Amino acid sequence: MGTSKKSRMDNSLKNTKVSLYFYFLILATTFFSRKAFIDILGIELLGLNTAITNLLAFLNLTELGIGTAVSFALYKPLFDHDKKSIQEIISVQGWLYKNIALLITAIGIILMLLFPFILKKLDLPIWYAYATFITFLFSSLLGYFVNYKQIILSADQKQYKLTLITKGLMLLKLAGQIGVLYLSPWGYHAWLAIEVAFSILTALALEWVVYRNYPWLKTSFKLGKDTYKKYSTILSKTKQLFFHRMSGFILNQTSPLIIYAYTTLTLVAIYGNYMLIVSGIISLLTSVFSGIIPGIGNLIAEGNKDSVRRVFREYFACRMLAAAAVSYCLWISGNAFVSLWVGKDYILNDFAFSLIVIITFLNITRVCDDFLMAYGLFKDIWAPIAEAITNLGLSILLGYFFSLRGILSGVLISLVLFLLIWKPYFLHRHGLCIPVIGYYIRYMGYILSFATSAWATCTLLGRINPDAVFSWQDWILLSAQHLIIFTSISYLILFAWDKGIRYFSNRIVKRIKRI
Template sequence: MFFYLVLLVLNFFSRRVFIDVLGVDIVGMTASMQSYIGMLNIAELGIGTAVAAVLYAPIHRNDTGTITEIVSILGYFGRVIAIVIAASGVILSLFLPLLFAAEEVAVWVLYLTFYTFLVTTVLSYVVNYKQILLIANQKNYIPVTIFNTTLIAKTILQILLLRYFGFGLKMWLALELVTAGAYAVWLEVRINREYPWLRSNVRQGRAYLKRYPDIIRKIKQITSHRVSSFVLNQSDPIVIQLIMGVEMVTYYTNYTMIINRLLQFSTGALSSNTAGVGNLVAQGDKKKIELVFWQLNALYMWLGGVIGFCLYTFITPLIRLWLPPTVEIFSDTVVLVFTLNMILTFAHQPLLQFTVGYGLFADWIAGWIFVGLNVVISVVVGLLYGVVGIVLGTLVSTFLVLILWRSHYLYTRGFGEKSAVRYYLALAKYLLLLAVTWGAGTFVNSLLPPVVSWVQLIINGAIILPAVALIYGGLLLFADGGMRTLVQVVLRGNFRSKH
């Protein structure tokens, strides 16, 4: 949460500086490049997730020998992935002038930017693979701290050098490389301190793999989910760039940058829950598993509802105050679709954490359905209606696949029930209570002066945020057992409370 707040403030300053100094076209181009690099990351195929799932049991037993072998396997896979991504990147780079033919960006700028991001991505697979042990061992705060500290330092230097020392894109990219190297070195030092017995052998990783056939099986199952994740996170900027140009990508990422930071506020701070859930599932206490599942659902829906309403209410005046007047402002309809998408992302988190905890990755067909729905709806409706159509594709596919199907899959394969009717009814209850909260929050907001200054934005936010949090929290506390037991856990600091 600390890093979230610091980076939120920094991103407001850096975004304005980058647009002013580098220009809208360059900022949009870099966002598109990062999406193309993200596309190459499909080569990872979910290997990290598969390895983490296999690590839970030996970590619980403190079996250092098995842990070392599994980490060595990931190191071997990391080398293979790095080679595949590097080769694919070189091939993709041949088409950069064609992909950006309609943009007024020099060819050397395209290649310099692309290969900078490619090198940092390849480096992460070659060097940083050991961090999987920290993540699986519920010590994700360590890589989070190191990564965000280097990210803050990089952002501050970029702001200073671009705004006050007259540097441009070359220095901006150089700092990207330096930061990636610094993170890798710092992380390696910290891992050696935490696990002095860990002596992974990448060359032996392939031989060790024969002892763990479950890893290969899970990797095959996770592949389609990795494709789905790519489509969700990377395809929209690419579709926008191809249909409407890099300038519109800049306007689009103005919104998504804020949304992603809001998501990091919760999903980032609570990301270690995945390893905790994995440990919980390994214990096999069904009653406790169910209790924690409903507590997490209540928590994430409360966070998603409160943050979602504030996003819808304040993002437009925020962008008007934050960025130059020439920046395009999206309609309320687009903002509403953004907001609903973010709320569903919050709702998906408990489903995702328990699916991973149970090691349920065999629903590979769902990943391809997700891909098809997202791409078809985004392209077809995007051509007809613009940005709102593209974002709508993500919303529809997320609801059908990541919410409805994922919950059914978890209930039938993980919880051992016949259907997910209980979850569907609970989700309907959460959304109904959120609609009531939304109406009350809109009424409170109508009583406040319109936002025309930063001071008024802060004042209105200081009133709306706690009001909506109390209203939605109160409704959930009254109507939902998960919220009631969650409050008891927070107050008592244990899990002895009853449903």
């Protein structure tokens, strides 16, 4: 289980390749599934689905970040082949998850009693809300009672095995749901039934893959209860992580609820369409980079600070370039995509759309978050509290006056203050142990470089007008032209002045030569 530099790279590449393979398959299927949902079941039911999903995300806050704390706690015993500690740590997680699942069940029952008040503007039969909530709640509870042991695969840089199971079955589930929407007379009933069936199947498959890879892993709730005091760091990190998770929830999940409070489920669904595009983009970058994060934790466990700093600079550079490329493409061709996908009636105005693009770019560039997680640095609990208050307060205040534009502006302001300013300072001060001013300077250099590239690309090709795009072939061709030219110009500019991109380029060249 201990990992050398070479095997770290091999595992990271394998994780990335498998994630990318399923990413493209699931992305296409998800968009087709959402289109079928809108056409057959209607935009109102889709809006309800989005609102219920966000309510469940609120319930899952009770997880408190235990999974992240456990993952951090596993890096060292995995590196040292300490099977006894691994069993005890995962048993602690199981015991904590069992109690959390019981709490979620109780809160879920209370929430369902309040549905007539929470969803008073709902034009659909109330049973739709209850059936949807119970289905998704059941799926969520399986993760707490059954699948907690899967964390050893991701911590041990075997995320690709999780991906094969979860994404493979998700692909089959989406295909089945599309099929019943078009072919079954039971429509939404059958859609929900497939959701339940595949939740059970996924839980069983994950149990099997963990057993096949770690047959010695014998965990129990009793062992976790008996040994949790021995691993006090898990509880202390969990308490710190709760505030970070709360902030993340408010940042990512409350916007649809605030939009619903001020407008209608229809606007929630339109916003949800854009969020599906954004989540697809973020999933793409996650597929590329998620396999690297356990390797960072393994590298930190080795204790070579110079190597960690160099990897940080490489990671920062290539992550910024990737974020800029996909965000530029979203900005230049996103509305044309929506027009082709669901129709021109579902396009947002330019100002709100531009805010979504900027927020997407900032969320993709969360390099510091990945390293803070690998270091286990969560003690700045005042920061997520302040971020949550700023985010929620400004979203509600500005949303009252400016509707969707105001809500998104509140999110953006909180991101600038805490993601761009505070977190880099905290990481450099307590993790990397180097001055943060270099980070800020490089970040501004990246922004100027990307702005120059965007101006040059638009000058050469012009903006993509949604009304001028008549087919998917036109859209793909225009988007590819913009992507290639923007990325090429950006890379050349960065290569001329930034060591991080040159370090990363040299690493790739060496890897290719070995092949």
